[in-house]
Amino acid sequence: MAENYAEQIGPDASLLLVDDDEIFVTRLARAMEKRGFQPQTVLSVAEAMRHIAQTPPAYAVIDLRLEDGSGLDVVEALREARADARIIVLTGYGAIATAVAAVKMGATDYLSKPADANDVTSALLSSSELLPPPPEKPMSADRVRWEHIQRVYEQCDRNVSETARRLHMHRRTLQRILAKRGPK
Structure with missing residues (x-):
């Protein structure tokens, strides 16, 4: 190789x-x-x-x-x-x-x-003129969303209300998302 x-x-x-x-x-x-x-x-x-x-x-x-x-x-x-x-x-x-x-x-x-x-x-x-090929297994859009929510949640010291406010989400919707397992 x-x-x-x-x-x-x-x-x-x-x-x-x-x-x-x-x-x-x-x-x-x-x-x-x-x-x-x-x-x-x-x-x-x-x-x-x-x-x-x-x-x-x-x-x-x-x-x-x-x-x-x-x-x-x-x-x-x-x-x-x-x-x-x-x-x-x-x-x-x-x-x-x-x-x-x-x-x-x-x-x-x-x-x-x-x-x-x-x-x-x-x-x-990769040469600077060409973009590298896309990854074989990129993260799914759902996984990217999940990672972003988790990061903001951690940055807000795991405070659901503050996280919901910063993400412009309803608090209950965020609680349901956080209760689920992250997508693959």
């Missing part, structure tokens, strides 16, 4: 993976290594900044929300350290505003979780 990508990756296959989900980032690192990349994993903004200062990678996959800060800070630092780096921003909460911010700061592409190694590889290696 690595032979298929080696030509596209080029001589510098260094890849920085920044995500506070240790299990996810370890799995992704193994999968990307099989594809010919040389991944390094870090779990925080601080670690990522130190790594970038020492050896800025040619490629990076950065989670938007990290425990110690925003992945956008890492995007900005990497873009300053290495202008030619291909940067993908990954997040569990896809929103147009954060996608625009990520691209303005220098991200090459923006993917919503769950993204697999094939999605990440396609995004990292």
